[in-house]
Amino acid sequence: MEEMKFFRRAVAPTLAEIVEWTGAKPAGEVDLNVKIFDVAPLDRARPGDLVFLDNPKYADQLAQTRATACLVSERYADRAPAGVAALVVREPYRACAMVTARIYPEAARPGSWFDSHGVSPGANVHPLARLEPGVIVDPGAVVGPHAxxxxxxxxxxxxxxxxxVRVGRGSTVGAGATVANALIGDRVIIHPGVRIGQDGFGFAMSPRGHLKAPQVGRVIIQDDVEIGANSTIDRGANRDTIIGEGAKIDNLVQIAHNVVVGRHCVIVSQVGISGSTELGDFVVAGGQAGITGHLKIGMGAQIAAQSGVMADVAPGAKMGGSPARDARLWLKGVAALDRMVRRKGRDD
Structure with a gap:
């Protein structure tokens, strides 16, 4: 029995088409008229499947795969078994993502849950809202006045x-998400359960009680941003919270008021960024990293998972640990501590 798929296959490309899409070069004699019907991992592939090898950890699986073709770097091309077409490409994972997006376009950009067209009778769109052609509004959705x-x-x-609120062209707002006080760019993907534009955490603390500080800023999300499920982005207090073009934000991320996230940043799950911190372009923050407020994280900096960042970070720096410090020093410190513990264990 064929395994059930939740996404419909749009095309069954030939190897010639895959070569055209990815710029891959066939290694040896390859029948470019052969069709590919699916993508699969190396160890579960069957004839008709396309696989890729990008991580040396899985190189041994290539020799055993039953796939029809494999996107692979030149280094591993000769490991493909007989009958598996090796398509040599510089970035196999990226190339496979490109092919998968062609075969399963619905998985690349979330669409209507109901295959709807236009505004569903079960939606509530205010008469003063303005919708351009081709907008889909699914049942139960609410679009407020002047949106x-x-x-x-x-x-x-x-x-x-x-x-x-403004939502740009070709953007998607997932099920159960809420967007307020925000301007959303084009081709933005907002996954289910995301909260955008709610209050930031602002209080004037006092022994007499904590006075709420009104948050009157906005959230600005630029083009081609993706925001994972159940993440939250607070609106600014007295300036805007900004998410730069092409940034990729994982599930369960908290971004506080007045934060600026630069272009093409990658923020992994459960990261928390405190108020008024600025991330330069191409910053990477690993899972569960915490960044305190009013800091500047330089362009291209990398923050290791579970790090606690309490001071500014220079451009291009690699940081780890809590409190975060140069990643090499952090790893050396961990290794030294392990050696001390092992010696102490032997002495005892």
Whole structure:
């Protein structure tokens, strides 16, 4: 029995088409008219499947794979078994992602949950909202007054678009997400359960009690950003919270008020960024890293998972540990501590 797929296959490309899409070069004699019907991992592939090898850890699996073709770096091309077409490409994982997006386009960009067209009868769109052509609004969604939704955007079921919010063209707001006090760019993907534009955590602390400080800023999300499920992005207090072009934010991330995230940053799950901190372009923050407020994280800096960042970080720096410090010193410290513990154990 064929395994059930939740995504519909749009095409079954030939190897010639895959070569054209990815710029791969066939290694040896390859029948470019052979078709590919699916993508699979090396150890579970069957004839008709495309696989890739990008991590040397799995190199041994290539020799055993039953796939029809493999996207592979030149280094491992000669490990492909007889009958498996080796397609040599510089970045196999990226190339496989490109092919997968062609075969399963619905998985690349979330669409309507109901195969809807236009505004569902079960949606509530305010008469003063403005929708461009091709917008889909699923059942249970609410679009507030003066909101503007760009062409071909998808507003998922039970999501809420607040008053005066703008959602750019080709963007998707997932099921149950809420967007308020925000301007969203083009081709933005907002996954289910995301909260954008709610209060930042602002209080004037005092022994007499804590006075709420109104948050009157906005959230600005630039083009081609992706925001993972159940992440939260607070609106600014007295300036804007900004998420730069092409940034990729994982699930369960907290971004506080006035934070600026640079272009093409990668923020992994359970990261927390405190208020008014600025991340330069191409910063990477590993899972569960915590970054305190009012810091500057330089362009291209890398923060290891579970790090606690309490001071500014220079451009290009690699940081780890808590409190975070130069990653090499942190690793040396961990190794030295392990040696001390082992010696102490032997002495005891």
């Amino acid at each position: 503007e939704i760009g062409a071909d955007a998808v507003i998922g079921p039970n999501s809420v678009i607040g008053p005066h």
